Amino acid sequence: MKNIGINGYGTIGKRVADAVSCQDDMKIVGVTKRSPDFEAMTAVEKGYDLYISAPERESQFEEAGIKVTGTADELFEKLDVVVDCTPGGIGAKNKTDIYEKIGLKAIFEGGEDHDAIGCSFNAESNYEENLGKDYTRVVSCNTTGLCRTLKPIYDLAGIKKVRAVMVRRGADPGEVKKGPINGIVPSTEVPSHHGPDVQTIIKDINVISMAELVPTTLMHMHNVMVELENNISTDDVLDAFENAYRVIKIKKSLGIDSTAAIMEYAKELDRSRGNMYEIPVWEESVNVQDGELYYMQAVHQESDVVPENVDAIRALLELEEDYEKSILKTNKAMGII
Amino acid sequence: MKNIGINGYGTIGKRVADAVSCQDDMKIVGVTKRSPDFEAMTAVEKGYDLYISAPERESQFEEAGIKVTGTADELFEKLDVVVDCTPGGIGAKNKTDIYEKIGLKAIFEGGEDHDAIGCSFNAESNYEENLGKDYTRVVSCNTTGLCRTLKPIYDLAGIKKVRAVMVRRGADPGEVKKGPINGIVPSTEVPSHHGPDVQTIIKDINVISMAELVPTTLMHMHNVMVELENNISTDDVLDAFENAYRVIKIKKSLGIDSTAAIMEYAKELDRSRGNMYEIPVWEESVNVQDGELYYMQAVHQESDVVPENVDAIRALLELEEDYEKSILKTNKAMGII
Amino acid sequence: MKNIGINGYGTIGKRVADAVSCQDDMKIVGVTKRSPDFEAMTAVEKGYDLYISAPERESQFEEAGIKVTGTADELFEKLDVVVDCTPGGIGAKNKTDIYEKIGLKAIFEGGEDHDAIGCSFNAESNYEENLGKDYTRVVSCNTTGLCRTLKPIYDLAGIKKVRAVMVRRGADPGEVKKGPINGIVPSTEVPSHHGPDVQTIIKDINVISMAELVPTTLMHMHNVMVELENNISTDDVLDAFENAYRVIKIKKSLGIDSTAAIMEYAKELDRSRGNMYEIPVWEESVNVQDGELYYMQAVHQESDVVPENVDAIRALLELEEDYEKSILKTNKAMGII
């Protein structure tokens, strides 16, 4: 039973905490928070020991009636691995300022740069590369989404070039300060950074991406166009997605006609927090034409990376040598289809 | 163990099905659907027997691979009570065309007119009135929300007049065809129908309401101004809400700063489908000034009426004489705070 | 021909510049900008001399190809009145740090506090009070909207108490960084500050307000409930609004069913920038019942205060003693109905 801590119990952190808690080879020793808010309060109610990263704020937690077990530094001493879910850029600082100094293995999220961490992780694509490493980075929700569906195609038919347009959600569901309310905000740097980020996982794939923000909070959407090396049929692709890990086919014909309907579907599946850990691909959109594959998929930015974090813990601690065994173990514990 | 059926397994119907399923004095015998969509599919996966209201569509269900147990009429024969969650206006037709003919007790939802059903229901306010009735109507999400907080104030201090402005969500989270996308749509009929609807429950209360639609899917919001008969303090009101059933006080100071944050909070509570059965009232907004009480509350349109439906079943079947016992029993089974 | 300058050529400033330009007793000598953006570029293209408030940025304007005439300080020397449309709070600083020192009369906007400026302005309500003053503040879009319709009712029937719920737009149309995208954000301070702000204009009126932000960019919406001193009819109110300045009655029956439709209507009127300077009141919503008046109005936050700024200039410079003459002169020049 390995001891895991979450540094930053926010959107991703709290989900990773729950995912770790339902595994049988690791457990949550504690989580950290900076502010005494409702997430801190419910963390304690759920039974997580709460450690605070800004010790001078202890009185604020007290006033809010939220029990504090200790400081973040005290937590780190008890851990085999810390999962750092702090806001982008802070993780890299924590690595040099804290984790390296005390010799603590750490997993970072997609907000950190690959170069700052030195290694990146996607369970299906490069688990082995991460075995025994001290530090790795679970790639962002978008990169994870692309890896999940591109890897099986890459293995099946080879890929000449991928063109992906990522229509991104403007803010997470609980965030009310960020926009846009009405408008589309392009990333005018073209190609965007998403393509190269896939290459930190699947080395020799050529991915060109364009991206924009739109006024929705639920999911990102990917329009994917894949020039294939070898000819395959639409059915071959559907079979590949059927057999891929953490990819599900959804049907517009069953009323799953939008990202909003996917979130509704996730609620029907009784997922914790309405999570959709898998990458849903619209079956009707999958089409191979003249040697090029087209498909549309959605990405639940709050949760698709969550099972990856569990697998990354196993890889760093060498709890499991085989990526498929880890994936299946994680999936089973989390109820992933 | 009473036999309950759901006619119309949609937004409300599916939640009532789950709420009934976790009670120990009633069970779901079956649910009905018209279309073979993902809700029908997951209903079967969850173990509900599915009956179809449009028998001619049986082949469509078959093609979609969704198991059908029988027709709606076959279901009705097995029931002690049907909960009719069909779209507004259809319930009244079903009452005269079906339920009255076969002598089946039925509960309707707020989309039906009080006059068409003859009786209305809110557990905290008029449970006794509904004991043994054949038909009743659980009032709408908005009316339920008003009754929940007004009843304790009414009992405590008397009410001269209520003015309520209801800022309503434009569509439910899964609906993508309804707007507005950008704009506010007033109900120019002033006062709106919401005030009189409260009077179907609390007879001699004077409620004037104004309403508008805004581009959000999560919750309604109520701005409530109550002219009091007798003087009470802000603390008296906070105490009354503390002791009220299915009302919770929330704090902006804990980061619950919006309806979006309430929904996030509900996810932390691990509620099925992210439901918020209680009426959350912002503690900071509660204020008594010059004999008038002001407060702001939110209403989760998808779920606040769900526990009421359970209590209404008990009232109609006289499973429980005392409203508080029914409420507590329902709450406990559903994990309501 | 008085010399007017605009300090802060943004959402309000650029509209005031255009409104001043179409008067025959005042002209724009120059406008100031901090950043070399498209507003600065089009200001110059429209013929306004551009002065920069951050002189060290001159080279940035040069690089962007935007002609700079001088510094803000150089502009101020040429003016009879400056209209300060800088972001909230900066105006008060400019008053003490700049305008008072050089003896320049100034008009501020609703983002400043009444106490910091010492006087507030609404053309219909307190023009005379502002005659010859050195400094005044045109009250905010919301306060202006309330004054426009409450003043005629106050004069006609007396007012015991006003209750107003302001459903506010989350961001202006061109702002994409501010939310909420999906959610309602209450001002939990109840009553909100809007009520007292009306009293800076109509001294002895009792206005209680509640407010929230919603995900729209177009207009605010006011739900107004007025307890009357004397009995009047709905028709009396409609007549009063007919005769009020800068108030228009709109009809849902003509398809003006939302704030979005009002903005569409303003486009049909060929208003500059789609402005709606008047306060539109939904005719169908106006209703007097049991001594209380109810109505719904919308407020175009970008433009309703614009004609007020023109009148305020006339009051400060005593160009016109009579408020009605100023209003009519301004209205005629701007094409206000």
Add this chain to the structure above:
Amino acid sequence: MKNIGINGYGTIGKRVADAVSCQDDMKIVGVTKRSPDFEAMTAVEKGYDLYISAPERESQFEEAGIKVTGTADELFEKLDVVVDCTPGGIGAKNKTDIYEKIGLKAIFEGGEDHDAIGCSFNAESNYEENLGKDYTRVVSCNTTGLCRTLKPIYDLAGIKKVRAVMVRRGADPGEVKKGPINGIVPSTEVPSHHGPDVQTIIKDINVISMAELVPTTLMHMHNVMVELENNISTDDVLDAFENAYRVIKIKKSLGIDSTAAIMEYAKELDRSRGNMYEIPVWEESVNVQDGELYYMQAVHQESDVVPENVDAIRALLELEEDYEKSILKTNKAMGII
């Protein structure tokens, strides 16, 4: 002076009416409406003779105080060309049922199928083909947008294949009944119909498109990827866009960072109804890399086709043989850059 009528004075029709009105070789004889709404009212106020397409509704117009000049049939008799801006699909019916019978030349909009009309129109691309024709169809806003920027690239460097992802607005600004409010709605038919529609104009171009709806009302956004026949540089493309008709380059560095900012920019240009007739391309997004051109452009769905309608009238009536002369004449009269 040719006599033009507009059948269907709505979003497109009213803009075409105004555009025709500012030309010196054609004039508006009348416009038709079905319902007595604010558009009908302002049409008359602007001086357009109003004809009604549902004669039985004349009394409704009278009650609303809107002057009716006659019936649609009476209007058609006076015309050289009718511009049919009725909802999609109705135009094709009008062609066979009315216009062909009375021998009236007609222009249709992009909601009609190419095959039903027999000819399609884009001023820059195939004006000559339309000379003297009886019927043509101005292609949709999206197709027009693609033609505007692809034609100059096609002429300059040849095109192997175009991949375009169209992120579409959910509803027009004045429409409040259509969604989505929060969610992305994919067109799961991939490739979408937009690509083939370009081929009705530029015959041998290979365009593959994917499309989705998002919760915004302002503009569509196109992500365009063009595999080139011949090598050209990014600067060559920028020059080609500089010289293209009805294409403008916009800069994020000047604060035009979103479709919302483009609409704000259009307001600064004092365009009627805030129209943006040109296709704005983000200069920073234009990039040629490894023989492929990438760029992002926006499309103002309400107005980009408006000048095309004017040119189409000239082509059908052979008022001008040369497409460039027509374009320049139209542009000058409308103030297009």
